[in-house]
Amino acid sequence: MRHKTFFWFFLPTGLAMLLFIALPIVSVVIQSIYAPHPAVLVEVENCTPLVGCTTETTIDQDATAALRAEKPLGRFVGLDIYFDRGHLAIREVREIWANTASWGDMFDAFGNLPFYRAMAFTLTFVAIVTPLTIILGLVIALAINSLHRHLKGLMIFFSLLPMIVTPLIGSLILFWMIDSRGVIGTALVSMAGDPDFSLKASTGLMWVSLIVYGVWHAAPFAFVVFYAGLQTLPSDQIEAAQIDGATRWQQVKYVVVPHLMPLVTFVALIQLMDNFKVFEPIVGFNASAHAQSLSSFIYNDLGGETRQLSSASATSVITIIGVAILLSPVLVRTWRDFKGAR
Amino acid sequence: MASRAQRMPAGLRIASSTFVILWFILAAFPFIWTVWGSFKVELDFFSINDWTNAITGERTEAVYGSTFTTTGYAGAWIQEEFWRNVLNTGIVCFFVVTISLTIGTLGGYALSRSSYNYTFWLLITALIFRAMPPITLVAGYLLPFFEWNLWGILPTTIIVLVAINQPFTLWMLHSFFKNIPNELDESAKVDGCNQFQAFRRVIIPVMWPGVITTGLFSFLLAYNDFAVGVMLLSESNRTMVPAIAAFLGTTQTEGNVMFAVAAVVSATVPLFILVMFFQRQIVSGLTAGAVKG
Numbered sequence: 001m002r003h004k005t006f007f008w009f010f011l012p013t014g015l016a017m018l019l020f021i022a023l024p025i026v027s028v029v030i031q032s033i034y035a036p037h038p039a040v041l042v043e044v045e046n047c048t049p050l051v052g053c054t055t056e057t058t059i060d061q062d063a064t065a066a067l068r069a070e071k072p073l074g075r076f077v078g079l080d081i082y083f084d085r086g087h088l089a090i091r092e093v094r095e096i097w098a099n100t101a102s103w104g105d106m107f108d109a110f111g112n113l114p115f116y117r118a119m120a121f122t123l124t125f126v127a128i129v130t131p132l133t134i135i136l137g138l139v140i141a142l143a144i145n146s147l148h149r150h151l152k153g154l155m156i157f158f159s160l161l162p163m164i165v166t167p168l169i170g171s172l173i174l175f176w177m178i179d180s181r182g183v184i185g186t187a188l189v190s191m192a193g194d195p196d197f198s199l200k201a202s203t204g205l206m207w208v209s210l211i212v213y214g215v216w217h218a219a220p221f222a223f224v225v226f227y228a229g230l231q232t233l234p235s236d237q238i239e240a241a242q243i244d245g246a247t248r249w250q251q252v253k254y255v256v257v258p259h260l261m262p263l264v265t266f267v268a269l270i271q272l273m274d275n276f277k278v279f280e281p282i283v284g285f286n287a288s289a290h291a292q293s294l295s296s297f298i299y300n301d302l303g304g305e306t307r308q309l310s311s312a313s314a315t316s317v318i319t320i321i322g323v324a325i326l327l328s329p330v331l332v333r334t335w336r337d338f339k340g341a342r
Numbered sequence: 343m344a345s346r347a348q349r350m351p352a353g354l355r356i357a358s359s360t361f362v363i364l365w366f367i368l369a370a371f372p373f374i375w376t377v378w379g380s381f382k383v384e385l386d387f388f389s390i391n392d393w394t395n396a397i398t399g400e401r402t403e404a405v406y407g408s409t410f411t412t413t414g415y416a417g418a419w420i421q422e423e424f425w426r427n428v429l430n431t432g433i434v435c436f437f438v439v440t441i442s443l444t445i446g447t448l449g450g451y452a453l454s455r456s457s458y459n460y461t462f463w464l465l466i467t468a469l470i471f472r473a474m475p476p477i478t479l480v481a482g483y484l485l486p487f488f489e490w491n492l493w494g495i496l497p498t499t500i501i502v503l504v505a506i507n508q509p510f511t512l513w514m515l516h517s518f519f520k521n522i523p524n525e526l527d528e529s530a531k532v533d534g535c536n537q538f539q540a541f542r543r544v545i546i547p548v549m550w551p552g553v554i555t556t557g558l559f560s561f562l563l564a565y566n567d568f569a570v571g572v573m574l575l576s577e578s579n580r581t582m583v584p585a586i587a588a589f590l591g592t593t594q595t596e597g598n599v600m601f602a603v604a605a606v607v608s609a610t611v612p613l614f615i616l617v618m619f620f621q622r623q624i625v626s627g628l629t630a631g632a633v634k635g
Binding site for chain 2: 001002003005006009010012013014016017019020021023024025026027028031072073139140142143144146147153155156157158159160161162164165166167168169172173174176177179181182183186187216220221224225228229248273276277279280283286294295298299301302303307309312313315316319320323324326327330331334335338
């Protein structure tokens, strides 16, 4: 296709992405190096007879509003927001590094810094949910593939539900069940033998619940991909393995899994991207006291009465850099494929 | 398939069936439970004393004289005016899917028929855009949208969702168009068509399976969106998902939690129907990217 023709075909979609993805990134970067104006303060001297004079400091509302209207971006602060306590917390990290003796103490100290807590949860979520999803998806695919033909369609229908359902709605449905008055919550209370037992009270259990939700939500995707892969499994390879006396486990290990390996890479890549975005379950589970992800961290900054645009922007920029780092191995590989395909 | 050697030993078959049943319960039970419970009062659905109340509906019978009640639905749809949110979601989904497919088809076709280096870089940029959490962009939208008075209205959200949709749409349609042989449009061009005529007369008639599948996923993205809607829509223009989140925040008094439960069930029903009718397309869409590598 000629350059000019390509340009006209690509223009509408390119323009949409340029205006509403690329420019907002630029806008986020700019906002992250500006901070809101501080309120303009005026000192007023109050003199009363007998008592004497006191000076009071009050906010000059008009001047503050005028300043904010004149320069809505705020004042330039460079990288200060990135380094403050709410984000990378350079000063605190240096103190922790210098003052703590053991790894455990250091871990606790990092846990008090909100940004590092969000980062820790996001990475833990990615690192645990991705492999569990792949394993569970593979097992479901193998089990359903051995079912009778008529049952397969029905099982695929029900298996798709956890994935297709809106993430916020899916997490609410699970959350209402694990609520201490919900059906699973009640069961857990009677199992624990403690009437005050609640998943919502403990950080660890909240993390576990979120991870369970993550696997529940994502396993159907892995299942469908692996199931489709199983349909293309050449039967002569399985037969050859049987003739050579391979047990069923050996057949799975040496024939089925190698056949599905490209799909495992694919699922792992998609899961890596999607789990890094984890956001809705934290809102649905009302878990922000125990767990924050990078996305919900931004959401908290943006929501509420005071929209903290600068703080949210700084977190956004760090998140986007994280995405790029996460994807870099894939980019290199895609480049090689592309070069090879031409 | 049923050769003797391939038949499973009894033990393995039992284990496999048990696992399938377990997974079935895990996947379907939460939905069945919530649909059933949405017709009960709060004290039944969240029963402290006896969990079987949620099944038998004891309290519901005591209050309404029947074990089923639609007060949750009436409260959500009429009192809280959930129908407005449903309408908004309908509008948003319709326009997002239409616009997104129109411009995505053109772009995806162009990408599949070009092999210059910039094609690769455009695809890679799209991949990075797809991997970014949508909420990272929202901070960038707010200030300009406030300044230009674009905040809070549906068209803004539609355009933003279309843009966020594009990277995925492009990748998916790119791989679908790659499967349509290049010779098809080449021969049309030999017959005197220019590129656009070749696209219109030769490619459009054969592209529908791919476009419908991509459209399904565009629909799901627009329907499931929470991050963009909750930040960019004013209270009166909210779509369903942000509205449900708002229910949770504002209605903690008795009975109103059931409004949220009813709203959740209402919002899940269209998805059920979608999966029922388009199961094959969804499955093929999920695997399309995978088979192509």
